[in-house]
Amino acid sequence: MKTIFRILLGSIGFAACAAAAQAEGTVTVVSWGGLYTQVQTTSFYEPFGKATGITVKSEDWNGNLGQIRAQVDAKNVTWDVVIGDSAFAKKGCEEGFLEKIDASVTQGMENDFLPGSITDCGVASVVWGYVIGYDERKVQGKPTSVADFFDLQKFPGKRALPKRPESTLEFALMADGVPAKDVYTVLATPEGVDRAFKKLDTIKGDVVWWEAGAQPPQLLNDGEVTMAVSFAARLVGPILDDKKPFGILYDGMLYDLDTWMIPLGSPHKKEAQEFIRFASAPERLAELATRAGYAPARPSAIALVGKHPTANVDMKQYMMTNPENLTNAQRIDAQFWSDNLDDLKERFNAWLAQ
Amino acid sequence: MSAPLSAAQMAGASPVAMPADIERAARRVERRQTFSAAMLVLPLIVLIAFAFLIPVGLLLFKSIDNPVVAEGLPETLIALQSWSPADGLPSDAAYLGLKRDIEKAKANGSLGVIGARLNQDTPGARSLLQATGRKLDAVTDADPRQAFITIDKRWGEPEIFGAIRNAGDRYTFNYYLNALDLTRNTAGDIIAKPEGQRLHINLFIRTVWVSALTAFVCFLLAYPIAYLLAHLPARRANLLMIVVLLPFWTSILVRITSWIALLQKQGVVNDALASLGVIGEAGRLALIYNMTGTIIVGTHILLPFFVLPLYSVMKTVNPNLVRAATSLGASPFTAFRRVYFPLTVPGIFAGSSLVFILCTGYFITPALVGGQNGQLISNIIAYHMQQSLNWGLAAALSTLLLVMIGIVYFLYTRLVRDQR
Numbered sequence: 144m145k146t147i148f149r150i151l152l153g154s155i156g157f158a159a160c161a162a163a164a165q166a167e168g169t170v171t172v173v174s175w176g177g178l179y180t181q182v183q184t185t186s187f188y189e190p191f192g193k194a195t196g197i198t199v200k201s202e203d204w205n206g207n208l209g210q211i212r213a214q215v216d217a218k219n220v221t222w223d224v225v226i227g228d229s230a231f232a233k234k235g236c237e238e239g240f241l242e243k244i245d246a247s248v249t250q251g252m253e254n255d256f257l258p259g260s261i262t263d264c265g266v267a268s269v270v271w272g273y274v275i276g277y278d279e280r281k282v283q284g285k286p287t288s289v290a291d292f293f294d295l296q297k298f299p300g301k302r303a304l305p306k307r308p309e310s311t312l313e314f315a316l317m318a319d320g321v322p323a324k325d326v327y328t329v330l331a332t333p334e335g336v337d338r339a340f341k342k343l344d345t346i347k348g349d350v351v352w353w354e355a356g357a358q359p360p361q362l363l364n365d366g367e368v369t370m371a372v373s374f375a376a377r378l379v380g381p382i383l384d385d386k387k388p389f390g391i392l393y394d395g396m397l398y399d400l401d402t403w404m405i406p407l408g409s410p411h412k413k414e415a416q417e418f419i420r421f422a423s424a425p426e427r428l429a430e431l432a433t434r435a436g437y438a439p440a441r442p443s444a445i446a447l448v449g450k451h452p453t454a455n456v457d458m459k460q461y462m463m464t465n466p467e468n469l470t471n472a473q474r475i476d477a478q479f480w481s482d483n484l485d486d487l488k489e490r491f492n493a494w495l496a497q
Numbered sequence: 498m499s500a501p502l503s504a505a506q507m508a509g510a511s512p513v514a515m516p517a518d519i520e521r522a523a524r525r526v527e528r529r530q531t532f533s534a535a536m537l538v539l540p541l542i543v544l545i546a547f548a549f550l551i552p553v554g555l556l557l558f559k560s561i562d563n564p565v566v567a568e569g570l571p572e573t574l575i576a577l578q579s580w581s582p583a584d585g586l587p588s589d590a591a592y593l594g595l596k597r598d599i600e601k602a603k604a605n606g607s608l609g610v611i612g613a614r615l616n617q618d619t620p621g622a623r624s625l626l627q628a629t630g631r632k633l634d635a636v637t638d639a640d641p642r643q644a645f646i647t648i649d650k651r652w653g654e655p656e657i658f659g660a661i662r663n664a665g666d667r668y669t670f671n672y673y674l675n676a677l678d679l680t681r682n683t684a685g686d687i688i689a690k691p692e693g694q695r696l697h698i699n700l701f702i703r704t705v706w707v708s709a710l711t712a713f714v715c716f717l718l719a720y721p722i723a724y725l726l727a728h729l730p731a732r733r734a735n736l737l738m739i740v741v742l743l744p745f746w747t748s749i750l751v752r753i754t755s756w757i758a759l760l761q762k763q764g765v766v767n768d769a770l771a772s773l774g775v776i777g778e779a780g781r782l783a784l785i786y787n788m789t790g791t792i793i794v795g796t797h798i799l800l801p802f803f804v805l806p807l808y809s810v811m812k813t814v815n816p817n818l819v820r821a822a823t824s825l826g827a828s829p830f831t832a833f834r835r836v837y838f839p840l841t842v843p844g845i846f847a848g849s850s851l852v853f854i855l856c857t858g859y860f861i862t863p864a865l866v867g868g869q870n871g872q873l874i875s876n877i878i879a880y881h882m883q884q885s886l887n888w889g890l891a892a893a894l895s896t897l898l899l900v901m902i903g904i905v906y907f908l909y910t911r912l913v914r915d916q917r
Contacts, residue, residue: 207883237609237627238886301762306869347869351786354864366763478624485885486620492877493696495869496703 169198170414173225176203177357178380179435186431187422194421197414205355208234211406215240220408223415230477232265232402237481241265242405248416252423252441257400257464259474260440265402266419269428269437270463272398272472273310276359276378279388281369288471289395292370293318293346300369303362306352308491309480310397313473314372315342317395323473331479336487340494352495363389379436379461383454391461393468399475400440438462560892563669566661569611570598574665582655582683591658592641596633603630617887618671618680619660625649659683672893697894700874701901707788707863707873708856711795712803712849718796719803719848720841726804727811741804749798753865756794760784760866786868794866795856802855803848810844846913854902874898 172188174180180201188199204210206227214220235241241264249261260267275292282298291298292314304311313326319342321329329335351368353359359373360381375396381387403419405412421427428439429447436458439445448458459465463472567574572594580587602608608630615622629648636644645652663671663681674680674687678695682688689695722741726734744752759765767781776782784790814837822832860875867873874894881891 209883209886209888212886234609234613237623238613239606239609306864350869352869365758365761367761482616482621482624485617485887488880488885489694489696492872493694496696496699496872 168196168414169200170223170411170418171200171202171221172418173202173204173222175205175226175356179376179437182431182435186427186434187418190427191418191421195417197417199418206231211235212238212240215407218408220406220410222406223409223411224418225404225406226268226401227404228475228477229259229262229265229267229400229402230475230480232262232404233477234481235404236262236264240407242407242409242412244403244405244419245416248420249423255425255441255443257440257442260400260402262402265404266423267400267402267440268422269401269431269439270398271401271437272375272396272463273305273314273372274375274378274396275370275392275394276363276373277370277390277392278363278366278368279390281366282390285390286370286392287394288392289314289317290320292372292392293342295346295349298370301349301351301367302346303351303353303359303368303371303373305372306354306495308487309475309484310372311343311491312336312339312487313397313475314395315339317471318342323395323471326473327476327479331483336490340490343494360387360389363387375461375463376436383436383451383456393463394471396463396468396472397475398463398472399477401437432462433458436461438464556892557896558892559888560672560896561668561670563664563666563671563889565607565610565614566664567667569602569607569614570595570661570665573598573661577658577662577665580658580662582659586642586653586655587658589641592636592645592652593638595645596636596641599626599630599633603633613886615660615664617885617890618664619657621651622657622660625651625657656683659685672889673897675890676893676897697874697877700872700877701897703870704857704873704875704898705901705905707791707795707871708853711792711799711856712852714792714796715800715803715852716845716849719800719807720845722800723804723807723811723844726808727814741801744797745801749861752798753794753862756790756797757785757866760790760793761786785866786871788867788871790866790868791863791871791873794862795859798859798862799852799855802851806847806851807841807844810841810847814840842913846909850906850909853905857898857902 172183174183180203184199184201188201192198202222204225204227208227208231211222211225214222232241236243243263244266249256249266253261256267257270275286275289277286277298281300284298286292286298292302304314312330316326316329316335316339317323319338330339351362353362353371356374356377359368359371360377362368363371363373364381364387375391378389378391382389382391403422405415405419409415423441425439425441425444425447428441428444429449431437432439432444432448433451439448442464445459445462445464448462450456451458460467462468573591576591576594577587580591599608602611608626609623612623612626615626629645629652632648635648642652651657659682663685671681676697678690678698679687680690722737726737726741729737757764761767762781762783764785766784767776770776771778771781784793818840819832819837822836823829827835857873858875860873860879863871863873864876864879867876875898878891878894878898881887881894
């Protein structure tokens with residue numbers, strides 16, 4: 144009995160030491176996983192560890208905001224830095240489960256960020272976007288516009304779309320002739336919403352709906368669909384690393400800024416801010432862009448983007464901020480979606496279930 | 498000696514009356530045993546309380562708990578007490594109350610939460626509140642109503658005040674109304690939601706239907722498997738048991754992905770059928786991203802939950818009973834139908850309830866292989882837990898699901914009991 148007690152006591156002591164050690168020099172950074180986080184690890188986490196002695200503990204999430212709010216509500220915050228949509232930073236800030244980020248974090252860089260990158264609770268890292276990918280083996284000719292995605296006569300075959308109203312409704316309107324820049328003005332009216340759903344009705348029977356970002360390139364690869372709305376970098380990876388015959392159509396691109404946030408009550412707020420400042424350096428962002436195809440949120444970093452290490456292709460052509468890719472593109476309107484998501488999601492789900 | 502016999506005397510090794518202190522000692526031992534037995538089950542009770550009863554209780558409570566607006570806009574609510582939308586716009590007092598409430602909410606950082614709560618019922622309320630909060634200085638005692646309308650014209654419509662009042666009860670059944678595809682109009686009366694927004698009832702029905710169908714398919718597959726397991730020689734039965742249990746050792750996501758590789762248009766099954774000439778290239782079967790996919794994958798994942806209870810029941814069936822039936826002239830089929838099968842009904846009951854209940858709660862499978870009509874109520878609950886953070890609605894939907902399963906289970910037990 145005594146021995147058991149001693150072992151117990153010892154292990155408690157050990158655990159306490161381990162916890163203390165962790166508290167000293169670690170910061171838990173939560174990101175989307177997959178290739179993105181692999182490259183973040185080599186571009187941000189490891190250099191940060193070398194430069195400061197603070198170890199980065201990497202965790203994955205899938206945009207489940209409930210996880211942050213539950214940690215904050217329970218006053219048991221284990222995540223220090225989280226990256227996610229700029230809409231999350233806005234929602235979390237308004238609803239009070241994110242820390243305000245000190246101005247010192249971006250001191251001296253303020254004028255070297257894309258507009259809207261720095262908010263009360265968020266600092267943008269890279270640009271991500273929804274684009275249309277297609278299988279060059281299956282598509283006759285070259286699709287040139289969003290309208291082609293909805294044209295089953297000209298380009299027969301199944302389509303993949305995200306199972307969510309965000310982006311899906313915008314693409315439907317653009318295919319129906321609305322210019323990218325006017326999409327949200329039209330979608331803000333009830334007639335606009337009806338118009339979007341009517342356009343979606345025309346392809347409803349031929350859509351495979353996806354939930355996870357890994358699915359659309361997989362669906363293209365398996366020949367399950369001929370065209371897919373996908374996250375751009377999820378297509379760049381297979382094209383460059385695995386030589387997949389995928390084409391990318393940038394017409395109608397919807398983009399957003401992947402944004403660093405700090406959950407309210409993070410025990411390592413200081414280190415977390417230090418990390419965000421470090422990961423915002425142009426060299427760090429350019430390294431990530433060169434390897435994974437995500438455009439940096441800082442123009443000065445874009446100039447540093449070079450050739451892909453194995454495919455020997457200039458990565459600048461894949462940058463969503465490349466002017467050639469921006470001819471008919473629109474930033475996802477976080478304000479619009481924070482107002483209308485509750486309502487449109489309900490309508491979208493009801494439409495799906497019909 | 499007419500005194501009643503003590504426990505010790507009844508156990509009665511000795512004819513001599515036991516002294517009272519021995520009796521007490523015996524009772525003490527008994528008490529100690531009861532106590533240590535209680536201590537042994539205590540961890541289990543604590544576990545059930547903390548891991549099950551308390552969370553479920555809290556969840557049920559969340560479905561009626563509605564503190565945000567009641568605590569966030571108290572002065573507005575008081576001023577709106579005697580107001581009705583038929584009167585037109587509320588009085589200046591309501592607007593002034595609103596101003597003070599928004600000021601206070603801004604100061605303690607709760608404006609976003611109030612906006613998020615109102616936005617659940619009224620699209621745009623979130624940004625309306627934020628924008629109003631920024632321009633609040635323009636509101637003076639002179640004409641607060643006009644000042645509010647100048648900030649945003651929506652303050653000049655009764656709808657937003659109706660929404661505030663509808664959301665203002667400290668405890669509410671509105672989440673349940675929403676879960677049943679009902680809503681309240683500006684005046685507070687309960688009405689059906691517009692056609693295009695009714696969702697939940699259909700999904701509840703579909704969830705029951707898919708779960709029942711999955712349980713039935715599992716039954717068709719599990720019965721012969723369990724029969725084999727129970728009647729094969731031990732060595733081969735063990736091997737078969739490993740095959741049945743093997744899926745348990747594989748991650749559910751891996752299993753689902755394997756099914757996608759098997760069932761998709763260019764997948765193994767379709768390729769095999771096409772190369773055998775059973776189907777043409779154009780006639781490849783849609784086996785996944787629809788209800789069929791949900792049921793196939795669900796059946797595979799849940800099959801062990803049917804096989805195991807059925808197997809354990811079949812093991813206990815005395816083989817002599819079937820032999821007796823045949824020796825009395827019953828054909829093998831009659832012996833099976835009238836003797837063997839009825840004895841395995843408890844196993845079928847246990848297996849089908851397990852599969853049914855687990856199936857109603859699955860959301861990963863339908864999310865990945867369900868396509869547009871494979872979506873179930875659990876997907877909506879997961880969405881409100883994880884994305885919209887409308888935990889009240891998620892709790893109300895979960896409670897309804899719990900009640901629904903309870904009713905189905907109750908009817909089912911009645912049915913099975915009547916059968917026997």
